[in-house]
Amino acid sequence: MARVVVDVMLKPEILDPQGQAVQRALPRLGFDGISDVRQGKRFELEVDGPVDEAALARIHDLAESFLANTVIEDFTIRVEEVAEAAK
Amino acid sequence: MARVVVDVMLKPEILDPQGQAVQRALPRLGFDGISDVRQGKRFELEVDGPVDEAALARIHDLAESFLANTVIEDFTIRVEEVAEAAK
Numbered sequence: 001m002a003r004v005v006v007d008v009m010l011k012p013e014i015l016d017p018q019g020q021a022v023q024r025a026l027p028r029l030g031f032d033g034i035s036d037v038r039q040g041k042r043f044e045l046e047v048d049g050p051v052d053e054a055a056l057a058r059i060h061d062l063a064e065s066f067l068a069n070t071v072i073e074d075f076t077i078r079v080e081e082v083a084e085a086a087k
Numbered sequence: 088m089a090r091v092v093v094d095v096m097l098k099p100e101i102l103d104p105q106g107q108a109v110q111r112a113l114p115r116l117g118f119d120g121i122s123d124v125r126q127g128k129r130f131e132l133e134v135d136g137p138v139d140e141a142a143l144a145r146i147h148d149l150a151e152s153f154l155a156n157t158v159i160e161d162f163t164i165r166v167e168e169v170a171e172a173a174k
Contacts, residue, residue, distance in 0.1 A: 001122075007129055022130070022154070031149045033142070035088075036133035042094055043109070046123035055120070062118045067109070 002051045003080045004059055008068045009040035043067055051079050089138045090167045091146055095155045096127035130154055138166050 010016050016038050023037040043063075047055060059077055068075040097103050103125050110124040130150075134142060146164055155162040 009129065009131065019130075025153070026149070029149075029153060031145060031153075033135045033145075034132050035135050036131075038131040040129045040131070042096065042127045042129040043106075044096065044123075044125040044127070045121050048120045048122050058118060058120075062113070062116075062121075066112070066116060066118075 001049075002047050004045045004047050004051060004056075004077060005080055006043040006045065006059070006063045006067055006075055006077050007040060008043070008063070008073050008075045009038060011072055011074050014072045040073075041067075088136075089134050091132045091134050091138060091143075091164060092167055093130040093132065093146070093150045093154055093162055093164050094127060095130070095150070095160050095162045096125060098159055098161050101159045127160075128154075 018039040019037040022039060023034065026032070026034055026037075045059065047059070049055070056077065056079075063075045063077060064070055097106075105126040106124040109126060110121065113119070113121050113124075132146065134146070136142070143164065143166075150162045150164060151157055
């Protein structure tokens with residue numbers, strides 16, 4: 001059992017009003033020195049069985065077709081092994 | 088200039104209907120072998136100046152008070168140096 005994380009962010013050239021709203025609110029709240037904020041989504045998938053090439057290829061398809069809108073969003077996939085091997 | 092990533096996820100004991108909706112849709116779409124999905128938020132903050140202890144402490148306050156609802160959400164902070172030192 002392993003955890004695979006898929007991060008979905010708007011492409012850099014796409015306007016991000018959510019992130020802008022956060023960024024504009026920061027000085028009002030006393031936080032300076034942050035020049036840009038982008039907000040995206042993070043999916044944590046618990047994968048049964050080994051995370052091999054085939055499983056990652058399937059997750060890539062899944063992210064591309066279902067988790068992200070690749071017209072306006074980029075995604076990255078990374079494996080975070082869950083430290084529960086003793087289970 | 089560095090990028091700091093704040094990941095905000097619902098606490099494990101909090102029900103995640105968004106993640107559940109994704110998880111339930113996967114078999115219908117032909118993706119098996121994924122036993123759980125949790126969906127959260129990812130914030131990318133572009134920080135002016137060095138990301139030292141003080142800056143990270145400020146970002147911790149910011150995440151705690153503003154980006155996450157710590158009653159129901161956990162957050163993690165990590166630094167991703169932006170490879171634009173030559174700029």
